[in-house]
Amino acid sequence: MGExxxxxxxxxxxxxFCLTLLTPMRADPMRSSSSPLEIFLSSD
Incomplete structure (x- = not known):
């Protein structure tokens, strides 16, 4: 990968990461399936 x-x-x-910190669990739609970090890691 390049710079x-x-x-x-x-x-x-x-x-x-900031989204996870700033957004309460119950109000975060992404938490229902998987954490933002998991989505980030699997997006590539």
Whole structure:
């Protein structure tokens, strides 16, 4: 992977990480199936 790909991956990871921290579990639709981190890791 190139630098751009790594940058996008890190930014996406930070986005999902912040989303997880800022959003309560019961209000997070993504938590019903899997955590944002799992979605992030499996998206590639």
């Amino acid at each position: 751009v790909a790594w940058s996008q991956m890190i930014l996406k990871g930070l986005f999902y």
